[in-house]
Every structure is written in C-alpha cells, then in structure tokens.
Amino acid sequence: MAGEKSITFRVRRYQPQGTKGPYYQDYNVPYRDDEVVLDGLNYIKDQLDPTLTFRWSCRMGICGSCGMDVNGSPKLTCGTFIRDAGRGGVVQVDPLTSFNSIKDLVTDFDPFMDHFAHVKPWLIREKEKPVAQGEYLQYPEDLTAYRQQSLCINCTLCYAACPVFQGDDRFVGPASLAMALRYIRDTRDQGAEQRFERISTEHGIWECTFVGECSVVCPKEVDPAGAIQTLKLMATTRRMRKLLMPKSAPR
Amino acid sequence: MDRLAYDIVVVGGGAAGLRAAIAAAESDPKLTIGLVSKVYPMRSHTVSAEGGTAAVMREYDNFELHCLDTIKGSDYLADQDAVEFFVAHCPEEIIQLDHWGLPWSRDDDGKIEQRAFGGMSVKRTCFAADKIGFHILHTLFQTSMKYPQIVRHDEWFVTDLIVENGAAAGVVALDIRRGELSYINAKAVVLATGGAGRVYEFTTNGFIKTGDGMALAYRAGVPLKDMEMVQFHPTCLPGTGILITEAARGEGGTLINKDGERFMKTYLPGKMELGPRDILSRSEIQEIRAGRGFEGPHGAYVGLDLRHLGEKAIDERLPMVRELAEKYLGLDPIHEPIPVRPGQHYIMGGVSTNMHGETNVPGLYAVGETACVTINGANRLGSNSLSECLVFGTATGLSATTYAKKTDWPRGTAAKEALAKEEARIFGGLMKREVGKESVSAIRKEMQQIMDRDVGIFRDEKGLTDACAKLATLRQRFADVGVADKDRVFNTELTQALELDFMLDVAQAIAWSALNRRESRGAHSRTDYTNRDDANYLKHSLAFRADGAPRIDYLPVTITKWQPQARKY
Numbered sequence: 004m005a006g007e008k009s010i011t012f013r014v015r016r017y018q019p020q021g022t023k024g025p026y027y028q029d030y031n032v033p034y035r036d037d038e039v040v041l042d043g044l045n046y047i048k049d050q051l052d053p054t055l056t057f058r059w060s061c062r063m064g065i066c067g068s069c070g071m072d073v074n075g076s077p078k079l080t081c082g083t084f085i086r087d088a089g090r091g092g093v094v095q096v097d098p099l100t101s102f103n104s105i106k107d108l109v110t111d112f113d114p115f116m117d118h119f120a121h122v123k124p125w126l127i128r129e130k131e132k133p134v135a136q137g138e139y140l141q142y143p144e145d146l147t148a149y150r151q152q153s154l155c156i157n158c159t160l161c162y163a164a165c166p167v168f169q170g171d172d173r174f175v176g177p178a179s180l181a182m183a184l185r186y187i188r189d190t191r192d193q194g195a196e197q198r199f200e201r202i203s204t205e206h207g208i209w210e211c212t213f214v215g216e217c218s219v220v221c222p223k224e225v226d227p228a229g230a231i232q233t234l235k236l237m238a239t240t241r242r243m244r245k246l247l248m249p250k251s252a253p254r
Numbered sequence: 255m256d257r258l259a260y261d262i263v264v265v266g267g268g269a270a271g272l273r274a275a276i277a278a279a280e281s282d283p284k285l286t287i288g289l290v291s292k293v294y295p296m297r298s299h300t301v302s303a304e305g306g307t308a309a310v311m312r313e314y315d316n317f318e319l320h321c322l323d324t325i326k327g328s329d330y331l332a333d334q335d336a337v338e339f340f341v342a343h344c345p346e347e348i349i350q351l352d353h354w355g356l357p358w359s360r361d362d363d364g365k366i367e368q369r370a371f372g373g374m375s376v377k378r379t380c381f382a383a384d385k386i387g388f389h390i391l392h393t394l395f396q397t398s399m400k401y402p403q404i405v406r407h408d409e410w411f412v413t414d415l416i417v418e419n420g421a422a423a424g425v426v427a428l429d430i431r432r433g434e435l436s437y438i439n440a441k442a443v444v445l446a447t448g449g450a451g452r453v454y455e456f457t458t459n460g461f462i463k464t465g466d467g468m469a470l471a472y473r474a475g476v477p478l479k480d481m482e483m484v485q486f487h488p489t490c491l492p493g494t495g496i497l498i499t500e501a502a503r504g505e506g507g508t509l510i511n512k513d514g515e516r517f518m519k520t521y522l523p524g525k526m527e528l529g530p531r532d533i534l535s536r537s538e539i540q541e542i543r544a545g546r547g548f549e550g551p552h553g554a555y556v557g558l559d560l561r562h563l564g565e566k567a568i569d570e571r572l573p574m575v576r577e578l579a580e581k582y583l584g585l586d587p588i589h590e591p592i593p594v595r596p597g598q599h600y601i602m603g604g605v606s607t608n609m610h611g612e613t614n615v616p617g618l619y620a621v622g623e624t625a626c627v628t629i630n631g632a633n634r635l636g637s638n639s640l641s642e643c644l645v646f647g648t649a650t651g652l653s654a655t656t657y658a659k660k661t662d663w664p665r666g667t668a669a670k671e672a673l674a675k676e677e678a679r680i681f682g683g684l685m686k687r688e689v690g691k692e693s694v695s696a697i698r699k700e701m702q703q704i705m706d707r708d709v710g711i712f713r714d715e716k717g718l719t720d721a722c723a724k725l726a727t728l729r730q731r732f733a734d735v736g737v738a739d740k741d742r743v744f745n746t747e748l749t750q751a752l753e754l755d756f757m758l759d760v761a762q763a764i765a766w767s768a769l770n771r772r773e774s775r776g777a778h779s780r781t782d783y784t785n786r787d788d789a790n791y792l793k794h795s796l797a798f799r800a801d802g803a804p805r806i807d808y809l810p811v812t813i814t815k816w817q818p819q820a821r822k823y
Contacts, residue, residue, distance in 0.1 A: 020741040037493060037551075037582070049695035053747045054739035058293075060460035063496045063578060065388055066297045082581060105431060106744040112294060116408075124396040126355035138352040140364030146357055153357045153389070157296050189355060 009033040010085060012043050013095040014055065017104050025104070027095075028052075032085075040080040040088055040096065041069050044108075056107035064222060067156035070163070071108050072097035077160035077220045100169065101162035115159050118175050121201055122183040127194025145190045152185035152230055154223045161217035161227050173206040177217035177227030180208060184230040187237070203238040211235075260288035260405065261658040262651075263425055263440035265412050265467060267295030269387075269640060270622025271446030272394040273347075273647025274611075278655045279401040285655060287404045288438055290427055292411040292462065292749070295395045299448050299460040300643070303387025304499035304574060306369060306379035307640035309344035315376050317341045322816060324638060327373040327530050328602075328631025329776035329786065330818040331480065331794070331811060336609040336627045338814060340638075340645050347644035348380050356393045357382050359571070369571075370504040371637045373530035379637040384499050384574045390640055407438075411749050412466065413680065415443060415474045415618065416664070416672045422474075422617035423664035426676045430749060433742025435676055437669040441658040442617045444650055445471055445605060449623035452753075453761040454598035454710075455702035458490055458497035467624040469756035471605040472763065476613045477796035479606035479626040479809070481760070482768035482778045485634055486711050487599035488534035491582055492552035495597045500636040502560060502575050502592075503527040505567065509538070510557040510591060511546040517556070525823040532633040532777040533823070535596035535711055542595075550593055557591030564588070596711060600639060602630040602777065603767070606796060606809075611650025617657060621650040628794070631811075632776020684751055687736030694735055694751045697728055701754075701761055704728075709765050714782045718769040725762050726802065732758060763797040763804050770806045771795060788818050 012032045017025040030051055032043045041059055048055050059069040062081045069080045073088050074095050088094045102110040132139065161177035168174045183202050187195045202208050211231045218228040262278050264271045267289055275287050291298070310320050320341040325332050348366060352358060358366040359381050371379040382389040398404050409430045416424040416437060424439040447467030451459025472478050488509070489498040503509075509527050511517045521537035522529040529537075538556050541547060547554035560568060560575070565588050568576050579587045605620035607613055609627055613620060622643045629642060704724050708717035732755065739747040773787035774780050792811055797804040 018741045019743045035551075048746075049699075053689070053694065053737075054741075056739075056744055056746050058297075058746075060293065060297055060462045061299065061302050062460070062494065063302060064581070065385070065574075066299075066301045066460060068293065068297045106741065109744050112408075116294070120399050125400050126353070126397070128353075132353060134346050134349045134353065138349050138358075138366055141358070141360055142364045143360050143362065145364075146360055150357055153392075154385075156301075156388070157294075157392075186355065189357075191353075191355060 010089045011093045012047060013093050014108070015097045016107055019106055034085045036086045038085050040073055040078070040083045040085055040094060043085055043094065044080065044096065056109055058109055065156060067158035070099050070158040070160050072099055072163065077163040079158060079160070079222050082222060099159060099163040101159055114172060115157070115162065118179045119157070119182065121175060122179050123194060123198055123201065124182045124186065126186065126189065126192050127197060129193050139191045141190055149185045149188040152181045152225055155181055155225045156223055158222065160220045160222065164216040164220040166214055166216070167210055167212055171206070171210065174210045175202060175207050177231065180234060181225050181227040181230040184234050199238055199241065202234065208234045208238060258288065258436060259439040259663065260286045261440065262442045262444060262654050263288045263290060263438055264444045264446060265290050265425060266298070266446035266448060266624070267291035267395070268298035268300040268446060268448055268622065269390050269394060269643035270647045271444065272398050273644050274444050274446060274621055274651035274654065275404050276394065276398055276401065277648040277651030279404050281652055281655050282659065283403060285403060285658065288407060288440065289404055290407045290410045290412055290425065290438065292409060292430065292466070294408045295406070296392055297462070298391060299463050300387045300391040302458070302460060302497065303640055304384045304497060305371060305501035305504065306381035306386050306637045307348065307390065307644070308371070308374065308378050308635070308637040309348045309380060309641060310341065310378065311345055311348065311366060311368060311380065315378055319375060320378060323374050324629060324635055325816045326821055327633055327635040329633055329821050330792065331483070331631030331775060332629050333627065333812040334814040334816055335812050337629045339609050340629045340642065343645040344641045347641065347648065351390065351393055354393050354397045356389050359383060369501060370528060371635070372500050372503065372528050372534070373635040374637070379504065381501065383570070384501050384572045386640065411752065412470060413676050413752060414672055415470050416669045417474055417615065418664045418668035420616065422615055423668055426672050428680070428749070431744055433745055435673060435680065437673045439664055439666060439669055441661040441663065442619065442654040444611065444654050445620040445624050446622045447624050449601045450757060450760045451598050451601070453701060453757045453764065454705045455699070456495050456706055457598035458487055458495050459598070464753035464757050465760035466753065466756050467620060468605055469759040471613060471618065471620060472759055472799045474615055474618065476615055476618065477606045477798050477807070478763045479603055479794050479796055480628060480767070481601070481603035481763040481797055482771050482795060483602035483632050483776060484598060484764060485531055485600040485602060485777050486535040486596040487531055488538055488596050489558050489594040490597035491578070492550055492555050492593050492595050494582060496578055496582060497599065498558060498575055498578065498592060498594055499572070502558060502572055505571055506563055507558055507560045510559050511541050512548045513546060517541045517546065522823055529823055530633055530635060536779060538596055539711055548593060553595070555593040555595045558594045559591040560587045561589065561591070600634055602626065602628065602632065602634050609646070609649065610653040611646060612653060617661065619650050619654050621646045632778055680748070680752070685737050685740065685748060689736040689738045690734055692731050692734040694747065694754050697732055697735065698754050698757070701725065701728055701758060705761055705764070709768055712779050712781050713768055714780060715769070718765060721765045722762070722769055722803065725758065725765055729758050729762070759799065766804045766806055767795040767797050792818060
C-alpha cells in the first residue's frame with residue numbers, strides 16, 4: 004500500500020483484559036483511491052499495530068463479517084472506500100453499536116443468532132416429500148416473491164441502524180423478521196402459522212415503528228423495513244380472516 | 255475449561271461440514287454432533303462461490319458424460335470409481351437442497367434451470383443467479399439450526415487433533431472469545447475447513463482459508479495428496495483478486511486482448527472461452543507475455559467482455575458480477591469489458607481420503623476442499639466443487655456415523671496430554687515471546703510471494719527448488735515470531751500466527767509435490783517438462799510430514815473404464 008496520499012484512521016479501541024476503558028487511537032494510513040476502509044485496517048494490523056482486532060474474510064461484500072461504524076454510519080468496511088469515507092481528513096471507525104464490544108471492533112454476535120433462530124429460518128413442511136420424487140416446481144414469479152429477502156448476508160448493519168433495537172434488545176429485529184417473510188412467502192413452505200406465533204408479538208413486528216433506517220443501511224437491498232410492514236399487513240389479514248371465517252384459517 | 259464430548263466433531267461450518275453434520279443428525283437423532291468453526295458458519299468461504307453446482311438433471315444429459323467431462327478435465331488423474339460415485343449422487347443433493355428451500359433459478363416449466371460451464375459438454379450447472387455459494391451456505395446453515403443435536407462452537411479455532419491408540423479421539427480448540435483452550439472428546443472427527451488459498455498472495459480466497467484441516471491431518475500422519483495441483487481461475491479482478499464467475503462466460507461472455515480479439519481462438523478454438531480453467535489461465539498469461547494484454551495500475555490484464563449480453567440478461571443472471579465491477583472497479587460491464595487476470599482459486603489436492611471420507615487414521619475423516627478423494631485430479635471443472643461438498647459431505651457424515659456408533663468413547667488420557675502440549679506451545683511459547691525481528695505479517699507475505707512467483711501457473715526445477723529452500727528458511731524463522739497482543743480475549747494476532755504455522759506446512763507440501771512431479775498435467779504446468787508423462791506420473795503424489803522436507807510417495811490412480819487419452823478439446 005504505497006499510496007501517495009495518507010489519512011488519519013481514528014479507531015475505537017477496547018481491551019477487555021486491560022486496565023483502561025474504551026479510547027480512540029489515531030493511525031496515519033497511506034491509501035490509493037481504489038482502497039477500502041478494510042484495507043486501511045489491515046494496513047494498521049500488518050504494518051503499525053498487530054494488536055488491532057476486527058473480523059473480516061471475503062473482502063467482496065458477501066460473507067457479512069466486516070460491518071463497523073464508519074464515521075457514524077453502519078457500513079461493510081470492505082465496500083466503503085477510504086476516498087469517500089474520509090471526513091475532514093479522518094476516517095473514524097467504531098464497532099457496530101447494535102451489540103456489546105468484545106474487543107476493539109469485534110462485537111458480541113450471539114444475541115443476533117438467538118433472534119435469528121427465533122423466527123425458525125428453515126423450510127417447514129407438514130410432510131416431507133421424498134427426494135426421489137424430485138423438486139418442488141417453482142415458477143420464476145414464485146422466486147421473485149421471496150428472492151429479495153433471501154439475499155440477507157446477516158451482517159447486522161440493520162440492527163445497528165435501528166433505533167427501536169437500540170432502546171430494547173428484546174426486539175426480534177430487522178434481518179430476522181425479513182428472514183421470516185422470506186420463508187413465509189416461499190411456495191414450498193408451510194410454516195407461516197408457526198412463524199406468526201413467534202413474530203406477531205410485542206417484541207416482534209409490532210415493536211417496529213417504521214423508521215426505515217434498516218433499509219437505508221442494508222448493503223444488499225433486502226429492505227427489512229418493507230418486509231416488516233408486509234408482515235404486519237399479513238398478520239392483520241390473518242387475524243381478520245380468522246375472526247370472520249374461523250373454518251378457513253390459512254396455514 | 256469445558257469438559258466437552260460429542261459422538262462426532264465436525265471442524266468447519268462451510269458446505270461440506272454442514273452437509274456432513276446434517277447427514278449425521280438425520281441418520282440417527284440420538285447422535286451428538288459438535289460443529290466447531292473458527293467463524294460463524296455463514297461466514298465460511300462457500301459463501302463466495304458464484305456460478306453454480308453441477309448435476310445431471312435433464313434428459314439431454316447422462317452420468318457417463320458427466321464422468322467423462324470430469325475425468326478428461328482432471329487430465330486423467332481423478333480416481334474413476336470416485337467420479338462415478340460422485341456423478342450418480344449429485345442429482346439427489348440438488349433436489350435435497352430444493353426441499354430445504356434453496357432459491358434455485360428456474361425454467362419457465364418450474365424446474366431447476368441449468369447453465370453452461372467450462373469443460374462441461376452440456377448445460378449441467380444448476381444455479382441461483384450468480385450467488386450459488388451464498389445460497390447453499392445459508393440454506394444449509396439455516397437448515398442445520400433445526401437439529402438440536404448439532405451443537406455449535408462458533409469462533410472456536412482447532413489447534414490440534416487428539417489421537418489415542420492410533421485413532422482420532424477429538425480435538426484441542428481455542429475458544430477465541432474467551433482465549434482459553436479446551437479439549438473436545440469425540441469418537442469421530444470430520445475435517446471440513448476448506449482450502450488453503452491464502453498461501454498465495456493473489457487469490458480469490460477469503461482471509462480465513464489457511465489450510466487448517468490439511469495441516470491438522472498432516473501433523474497427525476495423514477498424507478496430503480496431489481498438493482501440486484493448484485487451480486488458477488482465469489477471471490479475477492486485478493489488485494484485489496476478487497472472483498468474477500465462470501458463469502459470465504457460461505452466459506456468453508468473451509475474453510478479449512487489447513486489440514479486441516477473442517484470443518482463445520489461438521489456443522482452444524474448439525471450446526473458446528468455455529475451456530477448462532487451467533488452459534484458459536495459461537492462455538491469458540501467454541497472451542499477456544506476447545504483449546497483447548492491457549496495461550493497468552495493477553499490471554497487465556485481459557478483458558472479459560459482457561457488453562453483447564445486454565442489461566436485462568446481466569441483471570437477471572449475473573447481478574453480482576455487475577455489482578462487483580461497479581463497486582470495485584467503478585465500471586459498468588454493460589458498457590465496458592471487465593479487466594481480469596488469473597489468480598489462485600482452489601486446491602485440487604488435500605487430505606488423502608477414499609470416497610467415504612476415510613483417512614489412514616481410524617475415526618478421522620476429511621471432506622470438501624480440505625480433502626482429496628479425488629474427483630478433481632489435476633484440474634477441477636467449475637461447478638463440481640460445491641457438488642463435491644454436498645455428495646461427499648453426506649457420504650462422510652454417514653460413514654462417520656457408522657464408525658461412531660460401533661466405537662467406544664476414548665479414555666481421555668491422550669486428550670489431557672494434547673491439551674497440556676497445546677497450552678505449552680501456544681500460551682507458554684508463542685504468546686510469551688515478544689515481538690522481535692520476525693512478524694506474522696512479514697513472514698506471511700514472503701511465503702505468499704514465493705508461492706506466487708515460483709509455484710504459480712508455470713513452474714520449473716530451478717524456481718521450485720528455490721521455493722522449497724526459502725520455505726524451509728521461513729519455517730525456521732517462524733520459531734522467532736512473537737505476539738504483541740497479550741490480551742487473551744479474541745486475540746486475532748494469535749490466531750493469525752497459528753494459521754501461518756498451518757500455512758507454512760501446506761505451502762511446503764505444495765512446493766515439494768510440485769518439484770517432484772516432472773511432467774505437465776492439468777494445472778501443474780512445468781516449462782522444463784512440457785508433456786504429460788503417463789509412463790512415470792499417472793499416479794497421485796503423497797506428501798508425508800517429516801523433519802525438514804516432506805517425504806514424497808505415490809499412489810496409483812484408479813481407472814475403471816476411461817483409458818487415459820490425449821486431452822484434446
């Protein structure tokens with residue numbers, strides 16, 4: 004990284020076994036215009052300070068590991084260019100605010116896994132079709148119905164952007180609720196009832212106040228905010244139908 | 255320290271590991287399965303696979319043809335009994351994933367659609383736009399959450415295998431978050447940690463692909479097979495090495511030189527851009543060396559031209575290609591060719607197993623890119639590797655289950671000894687050493703540059719000899735590496751040092767196997783031995799770990815009905 008330009012990376016540090024609390028540390032990082040914030044962090048790790056701690060792997064925006072706050076906004080650092088991120092000559096990098104910091108830029112990811120598992124993110128069938136009988140037919144328009152939500156990479160930027168979640172970590176949260184819709188809308192799935200039981204609740208879809216920030220920060224255009232509104236509408240329709248036509252309750 | 259025990263421990267949470275874990279869970283609900291992964295499973299590098307996964311699904315195709323394509327692609331180094339088993343089981347894995355919710359791209363008749371891929375003689379590659387790896391990984395991971403008997407240890411790094419009375423008896427692992435070592439007893443251990451692309455500098459592979467499982471098995475006395483067979487993918491973005499899928503060519507994309515010519519007509523007129531990867535990568539380098547490449551800030555490259563496909567087709571079938579080109583190069587492939595050059599992509603070699611995933615250590619299994627069964631031989635065909643993870647993931651999960659059910663629990667003395675040894679090595683040694691003149695990042699970079707330069711697409715005796723000598727020096731220098739971060743919690747400096755330790759073993763196995771194969775076959779291209787030499791080298795290389803250099807031995811190739819012929823396309 005022998006760039007001619009350089010910029011200050013201001014990184015939030017936290018060592019749990021150290022004596023001091025969180026603090027900011029500045030590093031001078033040379034860069035080229037085609038380099039991303041993650042490249043800068045790796046420059047620091049490899050050349051300046053091997054103690055700096057963060058997660059990353061694919062560096063192509065698909066593994067979802069490297070989400071951090073860059074100048075106050077949740078970003079995938081592998082997809083955020085230094086040239087665009089530097090404000091006033093400083094790139095400030097903080098851990099995502101959604102979950103507690105374990106060390107430096109690494110946050111505790113387990114709470115997300117619990118919320119995610121809560122919505123039963125797998126295909127539910129009343130009866131499994133034997134593999135020997137072939138695939139379920141699904142037409143291109145069937146795929147379109149759930150494809151958008153199926154693109155979630157679990158980076159949790161949406162949790163960091165969600166003011167509801169910041170106030171109440173019992174909220175199931177944007178990515179997990181979008182995943183519920185992904186399966187509910189899949190023509191192969193028969194688990195809508197089970198999932199609505201889990202999500203049409205105080206800390207499920209009804210806690211969302213439709214701020215919409217989750218959809219703004221989503222790097223994969225999953226639109227969790229839209230998904231939650233759709234789920235609210237579906238839940239309401241199901242309730243109405245159950246009241247008016249108790250015998251024809253949908254699955 | 256936790257006292258942990260599972261019937262089966264699976265190391266690695268990518269496609270192969272997850273498929274093995276689910277197969278074991280489904281075959282016997284009473285079995286306990288520990289899934290140990292150094293990353294949360296959905297971060298595994300399976301996620302980056304783009305183009306598709308192969309299976310015979312339609313009337314126009316048949317098993318014989320998929321076998322022949324695979325064997326010919328392998329330059330006759332694949333074991334043909336394994337290929338036959340593989341090909342016969344691919345379709346059921348595709349259907350199984352459909353039943354678990356994978357969002358396959360579909361034909362108008364509602365069936366799973368297939369696309370063309372390099373070296374496949376018909377449309378055989380099932381896909382989900384250009385994100386098949388992402389969808390396979392997430393589908394398998396989400397499905398695995400159904401089974402309470404699969405207990406995950408996310409962000410645990412396996413440092414050693416436990417072997418008791420000659421049989422696998424568990425693993426020693428570092429809980430990265432707590433910074434503590436534990437042993438996990440097991441009746442059977444499945445290694446599914448993926449490949450080792452990060453031994454190279456210019457690679458499509460994610461940072462986590464450091465050959466952990468290969469090195470773990472190697473250290474336990476299992477040979478690494480055909481390690482010289484390293485695949486270079488022809489279409490990677492200069493600078494970053496980010497992969498542009500072969501599906502771009504499957505959908506009609508072409509490769510052009512700076513004069514705008516489809517240069518593959520010079521090298522492989524019969525297949526053009528849909529030739530196998532080894533031939534395409536070599537052709538690109540030859541074209542660049544002839545002065546017909548483009549020049550850019552990251553060196554010479556050729557162009558991948560999708561302009562004639564049009565916006566609609568690109569957005570529907572190759573959305574990630576457009577996304578990556580726009581994001582990382584600032585260009586739109588609808589209007590401009592994408593700069594590409596060959597980069598390390600896949601390791602055909604790996605832990606020597608048979609088609610049941612068994613190694614020479616009872617109770618120890620390997621599967622996926624970590625393993626070498628081998629169906630890939632000297633050159634893997636694109637879209638066979640995900641199918642390999644699925645077919646052999648299932649087979650290995652089932653054979654580990656059968657073994658675990660008839661095996662008693664290990665006594666545990668070996669586990670205690672292994673833990674004490676790892677405590678001394680890691681926390682008594684590595685963590686105590688101060689950072690001196692040697693650093694993890696400097697040694698890693700030197701290793702990667704040696705591998706790129708001398709163990710790359712073209713190789714010769716002098717370069718390989720030099721690489722072997724230099725890698726031995728790096729191994730010695732590694733003994734002086736220290737760790738600056740003394741905080742045990744989530745110590746990535748420590749895990750990177752442990753990964754480098756593994757990678758140095760794998761790099762040596764690759765270089766020595768390459769030095770000893772004095773012929774050209776598939777991806778192994780020797781400029782000093784340019785012909786394939788079936789008389790002397792129709793055999794697998796086996797690298798055994800030894801003091802200093804690895805010991806190289808050989809194993810016959812299994813031929814069933816496809817006699818080796820000149821590989822012509």
